[in-house]
Amino acid sequence: MSTISVLRAGPQTTIQDWPGRIRHWQVGVPPSGPMDDLSFRLANLAVGNPEGTAGLECTMMGPRLTFSEDTVVAVAGAPVVVTIDSMPAPQWTPLTVKAGEVLDIGVAGPVGMRVYLAVAGGVEAEEYLGSRSTFTLGKFGGKDGRPLIEGDALLCAGADLATAPRRILNDEKPALTDNWQLAVTVGPHSAPEFFTPEDIEDLYSTPYEVHFNSDRTGVRLVGPQPRWARTDGGEAGLHPSNIHDNAYSVGALDFTGDTPILLGPDGPSLGGFVCPVTVTTADRWKLGQLKPGNTVRFVPVRSAQAASPADLGSARRSDIGVVLSSGGDHDGGVLGSTMTADGSTVVTYRRSGDDNILVEYGDMTLDLALRARVHALAERIAADRPAGLLDLTPGIRSLQVKVDPTKLRQSVLLDWLIECEAQLPAASELVVPSRTVHLPLSWDDPATREAIQRYMLGVRSDAPWCPWNIEFIRRMNGLDSVDDVHRIVFDAEYLVLGLGDVYLGAPVAVPLDPRHRLVTTKYNPARTWTPENAVGIGGAYMCVYGMEGPGGYQFVGRTTQVWNHRHPLEAAGFDPEHPWLLRFFDKIRWYPVSADELLDLRADTAAGRGEVRIDQGTFSLAEHQRFLDTNAADIDARRSMMEIARHEERQRWSDSGEFAIKTGRVA
Template sequence: MSLTDTRVDVFIAETPATQQAAAVAVSSGAPVPTLARRIDVLRPGMQTTVQDWPGRIGYWHIGVPPSGPMDDLSFRLGNRVLGNPEGAAGLECTLGGPALRFSETTWVCVTGAVADVRVDGHPVEQWRTIEVPAGGVLDIGAIRGPGMRTYILVSGGIDVEQFLGSAATFTLGKFGGGTGAALRADESLTLGEPARRRAPAVPMADIPAFGHRWELAVTEGPHGAPEFFTRTDFDTILGTDYEVHFNSDRTGVRLIGPKPEWARTDGGEAGLHPSNIHDNAYSIGALDFTGDTPILLGPDGPSLGGFVCPVTVVAADRWKLGQLTPGDKVRFVPIRADHAAPAHELGAHRRASFGTVLSAGRDGDDGILRRTAVDDETGVTYRRQGDDGVLVEYGTLTLDLGLRARVHALHQHLIEAGPRGVVELTPGIRSLQIRVDPAVLPIDQLLDLLAEAEAQLPNSDQLVVPSRTVHLPLSWDDPSTREAITRYMHGVRADAPWCPWNIEFIRRMNGLASVEDVYRTVFDAEYLVLGLGDVYLGAPVATPTDPRHRLVTTKYNPARTWTPENAVGIGGAYLCIYGMEGPGGYQFVGRTTQVWNHRARPSGAAGPGVDRFATDAETPWLLRYFDRIRWHPVEAGELLDLRADFAAGKVDVTVEDGEFRLADYRRFLADNAPAIADFRAVQAEAFAAERQSWRTAGELAD
C-alpha cells in the first residue's frame, strides 16, 4: 500500500516545529507524534469566555479584578463531578453558547442556567457527565432561563497561557483566556490531561435552584445609617424588591429601585452628591450607590472608587449575581456575618434553595465592627465589608495626607508581617481594605491583630517614601471626551448640570473667572498618586500637593456608561486617569497616554498588596503610590501618535527620582496657610451656590 493510500488523521499542531515533526514521521513510516487534545470553535456564542476560579488574586490594589466565573457555584460543581480541581479553566457562556468540535473523546459537564444542549444533534442533560466522541460537536443553544449564564467544564480543563497567575479572561482589560477576548469562530483551545475519576452527575441536593425572584444574603456595611443613609433608607433597602436593569454585565448588575433620602447634604471634598466619599476599595458583591443608582459590583468590577456601599452580599451568595437577568426581582436579606455559609463549601452548606435564605437576624451595628483612637486627634474605624473583609478607616471625612501616611504605614506593616489568611490589601485615600479567608483568619481575630499592629506603627511625621515625578502629555478637552459627553446626553441624561461641557462646570463650581483659569490650574498642579486602580489597570487617583490647585467637582449621577481609555477627569478633589474604556463618573478635562502596558507579559501570582513587578522593566502598570504627575499640553493629533507609539512598545515617559517627606509637606502648608485659606473661601462660596441651585432644581434634598 502506498503512502497516498494510507488515511492518517492529523490535527493542527501547536507549533511549526511540531508540524514539521509530524510530517517527517508520516513520510518515514514512523508513529505520528501525539498532538494536543483540543477543541475547535465552530460557533463562538454571544459572549463565551475562558474562566478559572478563584481567578486573578493578588492584584486588586492596582485595579486588576479577579474575573473568574460569575456563578462560581455552577462552575465548581461541574469541575468537581469531572474529577478536575474546582478551579480548572472552563467556559462561561452568556445568553447563548458555542458549538465546539472535540479532537478526541472527552467527558464534559454543562451546568448553570437552562439551555438547549446537544451532542451531534442529540439532546443531552445538564449537570451530568457526558461523553463527546472524537470529532463530535457539543452545541449549546440559547439560554431559556431562568438564569443568565451556562458553564462548560471539560475533563482536564482548558490549557491556556496564564497572565498574572490566572487563565481568567478579563475582556475589558484585554488579557486572559489566551487572547484577552471572548471566543471567536475558527480558533482552537488546548485541553489538559483528562482526569482519572469522575462521577455520573452532580447530586440533585447540590444543584442550585434558579428563578426570577432572588433573595441575596447581605451583611451591613461598610457605609450604613445614620452616617450616610437615613434609617428609613436602610429599611427601604432591606424591604424593597429591586428590579434588574438591562444595562448589566460582569462589571456590575444595575438595579431599579427607590431613590434614597440620604443622611447628608453632600460629600464635601469628595463631591457634591451625598453618595460621594473619599475613594476606598470596594468589595465584590457590594451594593454600590453611584449617585442614586444602585449597582451590585461583579467580578470584573472596579477595585477602587468614591461611592458609598450600604450592604455587601456574603461570599457564599455572590454566585447568584451571575444568574440575575434583566427584569428579575432582587430582595436583600440581612444575616449575621458569623452565620454566613462557608464560601469554600459546595454541598449542603452552599445549596441554593430558591426563595429561602436562612436568616439569623442582622448584626444591627450599622457596619461598624470597632472604633478606637490612634492618638488624641486621630481615630480609627473598622468597617465590615461582607463576611470576608474589613475596611480600616482613619480620621474624619477630610482630605489629609497625614491619614494616607498612616494607611501606608499599616499597609507596609502587614506586608512584612504576612499573617496567614490575608488575601488582598488595597489602600484608599484614608483607608485600607483587608480581605481574608475567614476559614483561616476569622474577622474577630483579624481585629485583634490590627489592634496589636497599631501599637507598632511609627509616627506619621516620620513618613519618607520614594516619590518619582512622572511627566505625561495631556490633550486638553480632547475630542474623545467630548464624544463621551454627547453619548451620555443622548443615552443617559441630557439635562445634567455638567452638560454639555464639563470644563465650564468645573469653572463654575470653583468660582474661577474663566475656563483658561481651569487650564492653568491643571497644568500648574503637581498631582500626588494616593491610590491605583481607580477604574482599573493601574489608573491613579491623585490630588494636587498644593491645596490651591485642588479643583473640587462632583461625579456624574447617574454615572456614564462609556468613557474613552485614558481619559483624565476630576471628581471631588481628585484626579483620575481611566485605565481602560468603560464606565465612569469624573468630570473630563482631557486625555493622556496609556498607564498600562499591554505588551508586558509577567506571569505568576503576587502576595497581597505587593508590587511584585514594581522594579521590573516589564511591569504592566506605569505608576506607583506617591508618584507625582506633571502635565504638559499636546494637541489631539499628537496624542494619537503618542498613543500609537506606546501601543507598539515605544514607551517614552520622562521620570525623575525623588522622595516625599510628610514633615516637609506640613511645613509647606503652614508657610502658605493664609493664601490657602483665601482660595478655599472663594471655592466654598461657589460650591455652596452650586449646591443651592441643585436643591432648587430638585437635584438634592433639603
Template sequence: MSTTKMTVVRPGILTTVQDWPGRIGYWKVGVPPSGPMDDLSFRLGNIALGNPEGAAGLESAMSGPALTFDADTYVCVTGADVPVTIDGHSAEQWRPLLVPAGATLDVGTSNGAGLRVYVTIQGSMEIDDYLGSAATFTLGKFGGLRGGTLTEGDIIEILGAADPSNLRSIPMEHRPVLTSKWEIAVTEGPHGAPDFFTRADMETLFATDYEVHFNSDRTGVRLIGPKPEWARQDGGEAGLHPSNIHDNAYSVGALDFTGDTPILLGPDGPSLGGFVCPVTVVAAERWKLGQLKAGDTIRFVPIRAANAAALGALGVERRASFPVVFSSGGDGDDGVIARREAETAVTYRRSGDDNVLVEYGDMTLDLALRARAHTLHERIEAIAPTGLLDLTPGIRSLQVKVDPDVLPISTLMGLLAEVEDDLPAASELVVPSRTVRMPLSWDDPSTREAIQRYMHGVRADAPWCPWNIEFIRRMNGLDTVADVFDTVFAADYMVLGLGDVYLGAPVATPLDPRHRLVTTKYNPARTWTPENAVGIGGAYLCIYGMEGPGGYQFVGRTTQVWNHRYPERSGSFEAESPWLLRFFDRISWYPVEPEELMDLRADTAAGRGGGVEITDGEFSLAEHDNFLADNHDSIEEFRAMQAIAFDAERTAWSAAGEFTTKGDTDAAV
C-alpha cells in the same frame, strides 16, 4: 500525556475562558479577579469531571457554544437551564457527558431561569496565564484566549485523555436553585446609617424588591429601585452628591450607590471608587449575581456575618433557600465592627464576610491619614498572615481581604489591634516619590464625544453638560476656563491610590491645596469613557486605565498608564509590572495638541516611549506640613472662595430639583 483539540463551531454569546478564584493579589492596582460569575455552578462542573475545582472552563451568557473534539472527551454543562445535544441527541446538564471524537456538543439558549451557562472539560486547557490566572478580563483585553470572547474556528488544546474513573454525579440538593425572584444574603456595611443613609433608607433597602436592569454585565448588576433620602447634604471635598466619599476599596458583591443608582459590583468591577456601599453580598452568595437577568427581582436579606456559609462549601448551605432558613437579621451595628479612640481615630468597617475596611480619622482629605494607611499596609504585608488575600489602600483607608475559612475576621481584628499599637507617627513618613511628567491634550475631542454620548443615551439635562470644564470653573468660583487650565497645569498631583477606574489608574490630588479643584461625579455614571481620559471627581484626579464606565469630570486625555504589551518591557514601563505609576508618584502635565497625543499614544503602543518623563525623588510628610503652615493664609483664602461657589452650586441644584427628581433611579436608567 495526550492532547485533544477542541474546536469552536459556534461561539455562543459572550463565551470566555475563566478559572476560579481568578486573578488574586492585584486589587490594589485595579486588576479585578474575573473568574466565573457563578462560581458555584462552575466549580460543581469541574468536580463532576474529577478536575480541580478551579480548572479553566467556559462561561457563556444566555446561549452556549457548539464544540467538537478530535478525541473522546468528557464534559459537563451547568448553570442556567439550556437544551444540550450531542450530534442532535438530547443530553443532560449537571452530569458528565461523553462527547465522541468528531461529534458536536451543542449548548443552546436559555428560556427559563438563570443567565449564565458553563461548560467544563475534563483535563487541563492549554491557556497561558496572565498575572497568575487564565481568567478572561475582556475590558482589559487580557487572559483567556486573546483577552476576549471566543470566535468561530478557535481551537483550544486540552491536556489529558478521557478518564471515566474520576467522574462523579452532582447530587440534586447541591445544585443551585435558579429563580426569577431572588433572595440574596448580605451583611451590613461598610457605609450604612446613620452617617450616610437614614434609618428609613436602610429599612426601605431591605423591604424593596429591586428589579434587575437590562444594562448589566460582569462589571456590575444595575438595579431599579427607590431613591434614598440620604443622611447628609453632600460629600464635601469628595463631591456634591451625598453618595460621594473619599475613594476607598470596594468588595465584589458590594451594593454601590453611584449617585442614586444602586449597582451590585461583579468580578470584573472596579477595585477603588468614591461611592458609598450600604450592604455587601456575602462571599458564598455571590454566585447568584451571575444568574441575575433583566426583569428578575432581588430582595436583600440581612444576616449576621458569623452565620454566612463558608466560601469553600459546595453543598446545601449555598443553595438559594439559605437566607430564609438561616437568616437571623443583620449584625445590628451599621457595618461598624469596632472603633478605636486615639489621636488618630480608627473605624473598622465590615465589607462582606471576607473584608475589613480600616478607616482613619474624619471624612476629610489629609495626607497624614494616607500616610497612616500606608504604614499599616506595609506592616501587614510584612507579617503576611496565612489567609491574607489582598491589601488595597484608599485615600484614608486600607481594605484587608482574607479567606475567612483560613483567617477568621475575629482573628484578623486581633492582629489589626496589635499592629495599630505599634505604628509610628504619620509625620515620620518618608517615601520614594518619582516625578512623572505626562502629556495632556486639553478638552480632547474623545472626551467631548463621551459627553455627547452621555447626553444622548443617559441624561441630557445634567448640570455638568454640555461642557465639563465650564462646570469645573463654576463649581470652584474661577473667572474663566483659562483659569481651570492654568490650575491643572500648575499642579503636582500625588498618587494616593491605583486602580481607581481599573488597570493602574491613579487617584491623585494636588499637593498644594490651592490647586485642588473640587467637582462632583456624574449621577448616574457614564456608560463609556475613552481610554486614558483625565478627569476630576471630588478633589481627585484620575487617568482612566481603559474604556469603560466613569463619573469624573473631563479635562482631557493622556498616554497609556497600562502596558498592553506586558510581559514585554515597553518604553517607560518597568519589566516587572504592566502598570506605569506607583503610590506617591507626583504627576505633572505639559500641553499637547490632539494630533500630537495620538502620535504619542501610537509610540507608547509600539513600545517606543510616549512622551513620559520620570525622575526619582522622595516625599517627606514633615516637609509638606511645613509648606502648608508657611502658606496657611493664602490656602484658607482659596478654600473660602471655593466654598462660596460650592454652596452656590448646591443651592442651584436644590432649586432645580436635582436632589429630588433629576437623579432618581428610574429616570437615570
C-alpha cells in the same frame, strides 16, 4: 493534545478559572473568574477536575463545539438544551463526546443567565498575573483577552484529574429562580452616617428589579431613590453618595449617585461611592444568574453566621440559609473603633462583606497624614502576611484588608488589625520614594467630548455638568474663566494616593498645593463609556482611566497609556516586572500636547516606542507640612472662595430640583 473547534461561539463565551486573578486588587486588576462560581466548580467536580480548573462561561447562549479526540465534559448552570450529534444529553453529569461529534449548548431558559462547560483536564490558556481568566475590558487572559468567536481552536490542557468523574446530585445543584433573595452583611456604609433608617428599611423590604444594562462589571438595579442622611459629600463631591475614594468589595451594593449597582467580578477595585450592604461570599454566585426583569430582595445576615464559600453542597444552593437567618448585625457596619497611639486620630473598622475589613482613619477630610497612616499600616500587615490574607488595597484615608474567610475569621482579623495599628510609628516620620512622572495632556480632547455626547444621548441630557465638563469645573470652583482651570491643572503637581481607580493602574491623585485642588462632583448616574486614558476630576481628585469602561469624573483631557498591554515586553517608562506605570506616592506633572500629537504618542507607546521622563525623588510628610504652614493664610483664603462657589452651585441644583426626593423608581 486534543483540540476543541468552535463552530458557534455564542454571544459572550469566555475562558475562566477560579478563584481568578487575586492579589492585584490594589493596582486595579479585578479577579474576574466565573460570575457563578458554584456552578463552575460543580461542573469541574463532575468531570473530576480540581474545582478551579479553567473552563468556559457562556452568557445567555452556549457554543457549538467539536473535539478532535474523545473528551469527557459536563454542562452546569442555567437550564439549557444540550445535544451531542443532535441527541439530547443531560446537564450536571459527565458526558463523553467522541472525536468528531458536535456538542451543542443552547439558549438559557426562563431562569438563569450563565452556563458553564468543564472539560476533563481543563482548557488551555496563557496565564496572566496568576490566572487564565478572561478580562475582556482589560483585553487579557483566556483567548487573546476576548470572548470566543467562530473558527477559534482551543487546546485541552490534559491536566491530571483530582477525582473520578461523577454526577452532581439534586441537593448540590444551585436552585435558580426569577425572584431572588441575596444574603447581605451590613456595611461598610450604612445608617445612620450615610443612609437614613428609612432608606435601610426600603433596602430590605423592596423587591429591586434587575436592569437590562447589566454585565460582569456590575448588576444595575431599579428601586427607590434614597432619602440620604446628609446633604452632600463635602470635598468628595456634591452628591451625598460621594466619599473619598476607598476600595470596593465584589458583591458590594454601590450607589453611584442614586443608582444601585451590585459590583461583579470584573468590577472596579476603587471608587468614591457609598455601599450600604455587601453580598456574602457564599451568595455571590447568584449575581451570575440574575436576568433582566428578575427581582432581588436583600436579606441581612450576621457575618459570623454566613455560609462558607468552600461549601459546594446544600448550604449554598438556594435561599434556605437566608430564610432561616436570625437577621443582620445591628452595628451600621462598624465593627469597632480605636485611637492611634498618639491619641490624635480615630481609627474606624468597617465590615465590607464577610471577607473584608475596611480600616478608616480620621474624619472624612482630605489629609495626607491620614494616607501616611494607611501606608504604614499596609507595610506593617505585609511584613507578617498571615495565612488567608489575599489583598491590601489602600484608598485616600482607608485600607481594605481582604482575606479568605475560610482561613481567617473576621473577628480574629479585627483583633489582629487593632494590635498592628497600635504598633505604628507617628505619621510625621513618613519619607517614601516619590518619582516625578511627566505625562502629556491633550486638553478637552475630542474623545472626551464624544463621551459627554454619548452620555447626553443615552443616559442623561439635563445634568449640570453637561454639555462641557470644564465649564462645570470652572463654575464649581468660582474661577473667572476656563483658562484658569487650564492654568491650575498644568501648574499642579499631583501626588498619587491610590492605583486602580477605575481599573488597571489608574491613579487617584491630589495636587500637593491645596490651592490647586479643584473640587467637583461625580456624574449621577455614572457614564457607561469612558475613553481609555481620559483624565478627569472627581471630588478633589484627578484620575487617569486605565481602560475603556464606566466612570463618573469630570473630564479635562486625555493622556497616554498607564498600563502596558505589551507586558512582559519592555516599553518606555514601564518596569519589565509589572505592567502598571505609576506607583504609590509618585508625582504627576502635565505638559500640553495637541489631540493629533497625543494620537501619535499613544501609537508610539502601544508599539513599545517613545519616552516617558521620570525624575527620581522622595516625599516627606514633614516637609509638606512645613509648606502648608508657610502658606496657610493664602490656602485658607482660596479654600473659602471655593467653598462659597460650591455652596452657590449647590443652591442652583436645589432650585432646579436636582436634589428633589422621588418616591418612584429610578434607573
